[in-house]
Amino acid sequence: MHRWKRAAALLAAVVTAGAGLAVTAPAAWADGGAPWPDADGDGWTAAVDCADDDRAVHPGQVEFPGNGWDDDCDGGSADAPPGKLYGWGRNSNGTAGTGHAGPDVRTPAVTVVPDGVVRAELGSNAGFALLADGRLLSWGGNNAGVLGSGTFDGPYRETPAPVVGLDGTGELSDVRRIAAHDFAAAAVRADGTVVTWGFNANGQLGDGTSGAPRNRPGLVLTAPGTPLTGVRDVEAAYGAAYALMADGTVTAWGAVRCLGAPSAPRPFAAPIAGLDNIRQIAGSGSVMLFLRKDGTVLSCGSSSAELGREYHTNGPTSEHRPNPVTGLGSGGAVVDIAGSGSTAAALQEDGSVYMWGRNLNGELTPIVPPGSSTRVPMPVPLPAGAPVIGLDHDSSANVLLTRADGSMLAWGANANGSAGTGTAGGVAAPTPIEVPGRVVRQAVTSSVNGLALTLPVAG
């Protein structure tokens, strides 16, 4: 199916769900008969494609709030229809966001996070909500000061509150993107700088220090006294963080992978060679994944199966340098990626989900037996229904998919009810989850919690 036809089909599904998006038909020919180019091959010509170098951006695409991209080329709605947050999973520290610590929450429950959320994120035990006004709220466990509250005191907080400002007082402002991994967090601000806080054992705070954690945001530096600038997005990964630069290259700090050989932690931010035209970064334990705007995926970091390719066929240190994942299906360009500590996942244009790696926690049970591994990406059998449009698997023993009709699919270890399916024990196959009256547009999962950013069903 041509990309635009599939996009139209996807749009029809969205309209059926009531999201009510507007769309402009692709124009194959300009006035006067000269063809408009379609440089990225997504089926939408440059006449209507606001990013003709990016396969995942075009008219008819679903607008994902707060991801930093005008996905549907609608400058009017841009990037930020604000929504309401739902949470579930372990709640002994209030991480489910219900406003009070208590027993596990096994299905999505409305949170006490104020309306106006444009992006959600989870660390190991803490939740984050980026608001449309640029403030960042945090709640849950405060391990290593990951709440950014300016204190290490208090084992947890039940009521979401703003991350403090750079000087430890006031509120952090102008936040555009948020990423967390374990007990460390990183945020991109409107001026293109990055601030970090929390765990720092590997120098993942990027300010030249390592060891002591920090309970308030501080700037990531390229050298003493010189802040990193020009950042579009950030991914927090195992012992390190990776910044997607506005020019499509990648700069990283901490226990950085993909430098050509195993390397000592970097105390300051510096570029990674061999990466350009990148639109998304995902960490998978020792392996990093990079989605290019042309819809291909690069991997590097270690020889583990989650590399998604052979590691010795392109030079003796191929696993330490960015090289393409091989064996993905014929479902078109990859439009979303995610990784856990031991597995990786990719979503293709036609809604196919491919996974690979080591099945240590049940994430790969739909494709290989527990304890087995696959270096070759394999398609995850999905139940009938609306096409998958997004995925999350960040540092998690669960996989969480969003579908065009606003529902989710989940499976995995399901510790503390973190899959959100309402069941106990591991979930072996993708299982539908609905949030009544709401359309899910972003879903995030950790091994013990889940969050869903939802919009009202229009109509």
Ligand SMILES: [Ca+2]
């Ligand atoms: Ca195009």
Ligand SMILES: [Ca+2]
């Ligand atoms: Ca495009």
Ligand SMILES: [Ca+2]
């Ligand atoms: Ca967007």
